[in-house]
Amino acid sequence: xxxxxxxxxxxxxxxxxxxxxxGCGGGSGDQPAKARATVIQNKGSxxxxxxxxxxxxxxxxxxxxxxxxxxxxxxxxxxxxLIKGAVDIANASRNMKPEEIExxxxxxxxxxxxxxxxxxxxLAVFVHKDNPLAYIDRPTLARIFGETxxxxxxSQLGVTLPGVSDDTIVRVSRQSSSGTYEFFRxxxxxxKDFKLGSRDLNGSKEVVELVGHTVTAIGYSGMGYAxxxxxxxxxxxxxxxxxxxxxxxxxxxxxYPLARSLQIYTLGEPEGAVRAYVDxxxxxxxxxxxxxxxxxxxxxxxxxxx
Numbered sequence: 001x002x003x004x005x006x007x008x009x010x011x012x013x014x015x016x017x018x019x020x021x022x023g024c025g026g027g028s029g030d031q032p033a034k035a036r037a038t039v040i041q042n043k044g045s046x047x048x049x050x051x052x053x054x055x056x057x058x059x060x061x062x063x064x065x066x067x068x069x070x071x072x073x074x075x076x077x078x079x080x081x082l083i084k085g086a087v088d089i090a091n092a093s094r095n096m097k098p099e100e101i102e103x104x105x106x107x108x109x110x111x112x113x114x115x116x117x118x119x120x121x122x123l124a125v126f127v128h129k130d131n132p133l134a135y136i137d138r139p140t141l142a143r144i145f146g147e148t149x150x151x152x153x154x155s156q157l158g159v160t161l162p163g164v165s166d167d168t169i170v171r172v173s174r175q176s177s178s179g180t181y182e183f184f185r186x187x188x189x190x191x192k193d194f195k196l197g198s199r200d201l202n203g204s205k206e207v208v209e210l211v212g213h214t215v216t217a218i219g220y221s222g223m224g225y226a227x228x229x230x231x232x233x234x235x236x237x238x239x240x241x242x243x244x245x246x247x248x249x250x251x252x253x254x255x256y257p258l259a260r261s262l263q264i265y266t267l268g269e270p271e272g273a274v275r276a277y278v279d280x281x282x283x284x285x286x287x288x289x290x291x292x293x294x295x296x297x298x299x300x301x302x303x304x305x306x
Contacts, residue, residue, distance in 0.1 A: 038273045040068045044078020044091035045179050046203045047121065047222035048262055051293040052091055055281055058289055062280075066273050072203065075179025082265055083107055088274050090265045093121065093222065094179035104267065111268040118281050120296035122223040122246030123183055123258040124232040126208055128215045133159050135234035135243040138188055138257055144218065145171055145184075147193040154216065161215050171198035172207050172219030180204065183260055184220050224294030251296045262295065279304050 042052055049072040056068035078090035083104045096104075096113055104113050125141065127133050133154075140157070143149040151157065154167040161167055173194060174181040185191060201207050204221040211217040212229025223246050226232055234243040237257045250256035270278050280286050282304040287297035 038066050040066065040089065040274055040277060041081075041087040042068050042070045042089040042091065042264075043073065043081050043087045045075045045093045045262070046072040046174075046205075047075075047093040047180055047224070048091040049203075050205075050224060051119070051262075051290055051295060054289045054293055055286060058285070059277060059280055063273075063276070066277065068277065074175065074177035074202075075182070076177035079265070082113065082267060085267065088266065088270075089278070092179050092263050092265060093260065094183050095261075095263070096265060108267050113265045113267060114269055115263050115265055116278055116282065117261045117263050117298070117302075119262045119287070119290040119298060120251045121260050121262055122232075122251050122256050122296075123180060123187075123220055123260055124223045124226065124246045125235060125258075126211045126219050126221060126226075126230045127233055128211060128217060129229055129231050130162055130215055131159065131231070132161075133157065133233055135236060137236040137239050137241065137243075139238055141188050141235075142190070144169060145173065145194055145198070146189045147195050149195055164215055167216060170214050170217040171195070172210050172214075172217050173198040173200045174204075174207065174220075175200050175202055180221065183258075187258060222295070226294065248296050252299065262290075280306075 042056070049070065052070045056070050059066065059068060075090075075092040075094050078087065079092060079096055079100055081087040082090035083100060085108050096115070101113055105111065125136060131154075136157075140151065143151040152169055154161055154164075154169055159167075173184075176182075185194065199210060201210065204225050207219045207221045208225045208227060208230055211219045212227055223232060232246050234245045235257050236243045241257075242255070244250050244256045246256055251259040264278065264281070266274060266278065269275075282298070282302075283306045284303060285306070287303055290297040
């Protein structure tokens with residue numbers, strides 16, 4: 001879905017005011033514009049890295065004096081950087097833990113992390129496009145991925161894969177610093193450990209790519225990473241519950257069992273250029289980027305007016 005890039009006179013004025021408030025470090029007016037650029041450091045969730053890069057690119061068009069440097073590494077990496085005061089914004093596909101919030105306070109003169117929900121996601125279960133499996137329930141998923149799980153072959157699920165002689169299930173997971181990993185562990189495995197022997201990858205994109213190249217694979221990732229090589233299967237909370245496909249409607253009404261919010265964190269209330277950028281993300285223009293990136297934007301009532 002392609003969305004137009006909005007420019008609001010009110011927003012442009014707010015951005016300009018924020019940049020003036022940040023200042024140029026006392027340099028002369030003859031300095032090159034590059035030297036006067038305000039840099040916002042943004043780090044964290046791999047689920048969100050694509051949308052964060054798209055935000056940065058769109059925002060630079062309306063605020064050319066602001067550069068947003070985006071990097072991934074996982075929600076845990078972004079949160080750790082925020083705790084150290086090393087970034088302005090941490091992206092996270094999970095909520096900060098109470099102990100992380102307390103550590104951030106101690107490390108940063110009492111500043112408490114401020115959470116902004118910036119969109120929603122269905123943590124999707126992916127299989128290869130040629131896999132006939134159409135749905136799975138959460139307890140069965142735990143029997144595949146959990147440490148005590150007893151399902152290791154597709155035939156145990158009544159699934160016959162075309163052209164496959166060894167139907168051993170290839171489990172594709174994420175590294176432990178990933179918010180997606182932690183969310184799956186909490187909501188599917190009831191905080192128990194994963195079974196050893198999975199393919200634990202660094203990025204959301206890599207999970208989907210491996211599943212797309214491996215007929216016997218199953219993995220989990222954000223819905224924004226879907227490609228024609230894979231399919232997102234429906235999910236049921238248990239064997240008696242409805243089978244719900246990952247969709248915008250099912251995420252917003254939380255009927256999809258692995259619906260989750262996507263958030264960014266700052267240390268205390270953001271100020272200056274960071275404040276203007278966060279506010280823009282929450283406007284229609286910023287939320288169009290969320291939708292364009294394959295995620296679920298905030299309902300209109302939750303958005304900021306430019």
